[in-house]
Amino acid sequence: MTDSATTRAARLADVARLAGVSAATASRALNGNDRGVREANRARVLEAAKTLGYTTNLAAQAVARGRSRGVMLVAKGMPDDFANPITAGVLKATQRRSLPFTLVSAGTEQSDLVEAVNLARSHRPETLVITGGRAADDTTIPALIEALRHYEDEGGRVVLISQEGLPFDTVTYANRQGGYDMATALVDLGYREFAVISGMKHGMTQRDRTEGFVAGLADADIEVSADRILVGEFNRDAAYAMTGELLRRNVNVEAIFAVNDAMALGVLTFLRDTGDSRRVAVAGFDDIKALRDITPSLTTVHMPWEQIAEEALAMTVLPRTTPPRTTVVKGHVIVRESTPRVTR
Amino acid sequence: MTDSATTRAARLADVARLAGVSAATASRALNGNDRGVREANRARVLEAAKTLGYTTNLAAQAVARGRSRGVMLVAKGMPDDFANPITAGVLKATQRRSLPFTLVSAGTEQSDLVEAVNLARSHRPETLVITGGRAADDTTIPALIEALRHYEDEGGRVVLISQEGLPFDTVTYANRQGGYDMATALVDLGYREFAVISGMKHGMTQRDRTEGFVAGLADADIEVSADRILVGEFNRDAAYAMTGELLRRNVNVEAIFAVNDAMALGVLTFLRDTGDSRRVAVAGFDDIKALRDITPSLTTVHMPWEQIAEEALAMTVLPRTTPPRTTVVKGHVIVRESTPRVTR
DNA sequence: GTGAAAGCGCTAACAA
DNA sequence: TTGTTAGCGCTTTCAC
Numbered sequence: 001m002t003d004s005a006t007t008r009a010a011r012l013a014d015v016a017r018l019a020g021v022s023a024a025t026a027s028r029a030l031n032g033n034d035r036g037v038r039e040a041n042r043a044r045v046l047e048a049a050k051t052l053g054y055t056t057n058l059a060a061q062a063v064a065r066g067r068s069r070g071v072m073l074v075a076k077g078m079p080d081d082f083a084n085p086i087t088a089g090v091l092k093a094t095q096r097r098s099l100p101f102t103l104v105s106a107g108t109e110q111s112d113l114v115e116a117v118n119l120a121r122s123h124r125p126e127t128l129v130i131t132g133g134r135a136a137d138d139t140t141i142p143a144l145i146e147a148l149r150h151y152e153d154e155g156g157r158v159v160l161i162s163q164e165g166l167p168f169d170t171v172t173y174a175n176r177q178g179g180y181d182m183a184t185a186l187v188d189l190g191y192r193e194f195a196v197i198s199g200m201k202h203g204m205t206q207r208d209r210t211e212g213f214v215a216g217l218a219d220a221d222i223e224v225s226a227d228r229i230l231v232g233e234f235n236r237d238a239a240y241a242m243t244g245e246l247l248r249r250n251v252n253v254e255a256i257f258a259v260n261d262a263m264a265l266g267v268l269t270f271l272r273d274t275g276d277s278r279r280v281a282v283a284g285f286d287d288i289k290a291l292r293d294i295t296p297s298l299t300t301v302h303m304p305w306e307q308i309a310e311e312a313l314a315m316t317v318l319p320r321t322t323p324p325r326t327t328v329v330k331g332h333v334i335v336r337e338s339t340p341r342v343t344r
Numbered sequence: 345m346t347d348s349a350t351t352r353a354a355r356l357a358d359v360a361r362l363a364g365v366s367a368a369t370a371s372r373a374l375n376g377n378d379r380g381v382r383e384a385n386r387a388r389v390l391e392a393a394k395t396l397g398y399t400t401n402l403a404a405q406a407v408a409r410g411r412s413r414g415v416m417l418v419a420k421g422m423p424d425d426f427a428n429p430i431t432a433g434v435l436k437a438t439q440r441r442s443l444p445f446t447l448v449s450a451g452t453e454q455s456d457l458v459e460a461v462n463l464a465r466s467h468r469p470e471t472l473v474i475t476g477g478r479a480a481d482d483t484t485i486p487a488l489i490e491a492l493r494h495y496e497d498e499g500g501r502v503v504l505i506s507q508e509g510l511p512f513d514t515v516t517y518a519n520r521q522g523g524y525d526m527a528t529a530l531v532d533l534g535y536r537e538f539a540v541i542s543g544m545k546h547g548m549t550q551r552d553r554t555e556g557f558v559a560g561l562a563d564a565d566i567e568v569s570a571d572r573i574l575v576g577e578f579n580r581d582a583a584y585a586m587t588g589e590l591l592r593r594n595v596n597v598e599a600i601f602a603v604n605d606a607m608a609l610g611v612l613t614f615l616r617d618t619g620d621s622r623r624v625a626v627a628g629f630d631d632i633k634a635l636r637d638i639t640p641s642l643t644t645v646h647m648p649w650e651q652i653a654e655e656a657l658a659m660t661v662l663p664r665t666t667p668p669r670t671t672v673v674k675g676h677v678i679v680r681e682s683t684p685r686v687t688r
Numbered sequence: 689g690t691g692a693a694a695g696c697g698c699t700a701a702c703a704a
Numbered sequence: 705t706t707g708t709t710a711g712c713g714c715t716t717t718c719a720c
Contacts, residue, residue: 008410009468009498011697022707027699036705053494058466059406060697063712066352068403078435080633083427091422091449100463103447105435119444122402124353150397154353236637269637289424290634293580293613355713366691371715380689404713407696 010052018048030056062124067155070100071316072125074116076132077108079235079262083290086131086161089309097313106132110140117147121156127316131161133234135202141166152320159312162205167324171312174330175205175285176212178301182257182283183216185299185333190342191255191281194224197242197267198259199234206234206259209285213257228253239266247276255281255339261288264298268338281339287331296337303331354396362392374400406468411499414444415660416469418460420476421452423579423606427634430475430505433653441657450476454484461491465500471660475505477578479546485510496664503656508548511668515656518674519549520556522645526601526627527560529643529677534686535599535625538568541586541611542603543578550578550603553629557601572597583610591620599625599683605632608642612682625683631675640681647675 016026021041029037029045037045048054062068073090087103094101102125106116113132120128128151134141148158148168164172186194196213199206214224230246232238239258243266246253258264264284271280284291287302308329315325360370365385373381373389381389392398406412417434431447438445446469450460457476464472472495478485492502492512504514530538540557543550558568574590576582583602587610590597602608608628615624628635631646652673659669 007497007499009465009494009697012699013697023698024700024708025706028706031699038705041705053490055462055466055494057407057468057697059403059412059468060712061699062403063401063407063714064697064699066699066712080432083634088424095449095451101447101449103445105439105445107439118399121353122399124401124403146397150353150399153351265637272639290427293609294637295616295639353713356715357713367714368692368716369690372690375715382689385689401713404696405715407698408713408715410696 009057010049010054011057012054014052015045015048015054018052019044021045067124067126068100069126070094070102071127071129071313072102072104072120072123073129073131074104074106074113074120076106076113076116076130078105083288085286085288085303085305086309089305090129090131090161090312092306093309093313110135110138111143114140114143114147117144117151121147121151121154124154125156127157127159129159129161129312129316130163132163133200133203133205134163135200136204136207137202157316157320159315161308161312164204164326169315169318169320169324170326171308171315172326172328173303173308174328175208176215178285178303178331178333179209179212179214179257179259180216180219181212181333182285182301183213184220185335186255186257186281186283186339187217187220187222189281189335189339190344191339192222193252193254194222195228195246195251195253195256196224196230196259197239197246197256197263198229198231199238199263201231203234209259227251234260234263236262236266236269239263240270241266243267243270244274247274247280253280254342255283257283257285259285261286261291261298261300264300264338265291265294268294268296268298283339285331287334299336299339300334301331302334304329353401354393354398355401356398358396359389359392359398362396363388365389411468411470412444413470414438414446415471415473415657416446416448416464416467417473417475418448418450418457418464420450420457420460420474422449427632429630429632429647429649430653433649434473434475434505434656436650437653437657454479454482455487458484458487458491461488461495465491465495465498468498469500471501471503473503473505473656473660474507476507477544477547477549478507479544480548480551481546501660501664503659505652505656506549508670513659513662513664513668514670515652515659516670516672517647517652518672519552520559522629522647522675522677523553523556523558523601523603524560524563525556525677526629526645527557528564529679530599530601530625530627530683531561531564531566533625533679533683534688535683536566537596537598538566539572539590539595539597539600540568540574540603541583541590541600541607542573542575543582543607545575547578553603571595578604578607580606580610580613583607584614585610587611587614588618591618591624597624598686599627601627603629605630605635605642605644608644608682609635609638612638612640612642627683629675631678643680643683644678645675646678648673 029042106112160170230242261284284300360367373386450456508516574586605628628644
């Protein structure tokens, strides 16, 4: 049996009629902002809305107001399991402000971001937060900038998280510094022979982390030959494979720095699978929650994800400036079991 | 310095004017559906849209059409790190169909779901997917049903995932069966003394899994005394604490069944922290990806998350029926290292 | 194949 | 404090 009986949704006019007031008054009563409504009328409107099961038509509201409330997050390259500390952080931050939150997930291709931004633009949200890594040689940057400029010209407010170097307000992390600090920490622990498992050749995030790490070692008079810096996809599986490749070469490695925790997990798992876990130390970057119970616990650069999201949202309510603002959030190294102190 | 210069977004009328056609034609050209547009005109419209940086005003479109395209997922009780296999599955499934996807995250309180559904309703999405656990004694169910009925009456299409027993199309998992199968599997491995770490007293999911497990044991003539079925919050930390409580009593437990993987992780971690990990076996439920690299690897009931999401989306395009459809998706036990065969 | 015009549900002057 | 009246930007008949 197949049903059909489809009415239409109750409209503001219906509520108004039932309450015996005009649409304008009903609107005022429902939206609360404009407080010039007699208490009795307000009550009747609310009552009417309730009995009709009325919900605002946000689309119509957005059309009338020219923009819709809330923040829309465009996240590029969401991982398979959807876990993403920035997304989580932004969601929480919007909840704290009781702002409507909407997620647009962009794919992993370069052009996906531009497309997603334009989709987001179509919704005319009052603020847009963009996140996700970027390649240094990304050819779609001009298109992205254009789309975001249009958006700002239309009166929208953008904040980028981690997409450093674009002419919009930005919150970034001190990737280079984090890498540097990790190098220092590992040297302090007594390590001398390193390898780096990195991702996506031109990815700026991983590039900066790697560079910082190498610089940190250099300052301690340690050199990492180029063949010990492996580059592949930016995920666990690739890291797993790269670790195999590295060790097969039988190089003398004491510690492996993976440019993010997901990759560190791949390294750790490979080592465990091959029984090498006690021989080689591993460090990551991000300090994601999902790895909190891993054995051995992972030495990593802790990033204050919630704070990053908070800063970004705080920025959205500030007026735009020329040049745009940039806030750099620092992480700090947390030494755990995966990098025990070396005793020679 | 503070900028201001705010233009307004390009409208369809602007595009039409620049292309030298009417708004109607521009609309037809842009939306492609109605193919009665001369090729030359279509090209000019597209061109004009591009030079103006035009993006459809989806809100206006939704108002005009009465409904907006795409699926909106209402997810209750998203975990802190945002990882949620159903969300991930639904996202993927919508992407495969290139449908716009929007997420509304509801809190963990009972009433949060109703509120979130009404928020979702306000967007007038063509389809709504609801997910998240439910308590057996949930007092907001009538309100939820009412909200969803309204939504359907307005012409929307709802599918519930895992919220069994409500008068709407539903995809559920065979929780009871999974628990039963796990019991059988563990008995087959040689275990005889069990405990269950369960969550939220009236949560239907965990209740069914627990009941199934107990029934499975009963069929093997094994009884679990009530004091070995611990109930607390439905998360890792609670499970960690409960395990401590259980073992402190010094009961003779060979295997612990946690009603989901997150809790199993808590159990596992507690055992590891106290050095008991080799003494007690652990099994979970869900087979979430995040735990793929845990040591020891976790015996669990594998759930086909992507398939569940697929089924749900497939349902949304079917006409409604009376009574509503229910699809039950089964999982299967995967035995891994956390439950080695018992040798006596 | 194309345009004019009506209307989608709401908000925001403006008047009363 | 309330109602009237224009829109908001788009789609969609209905003529041409």
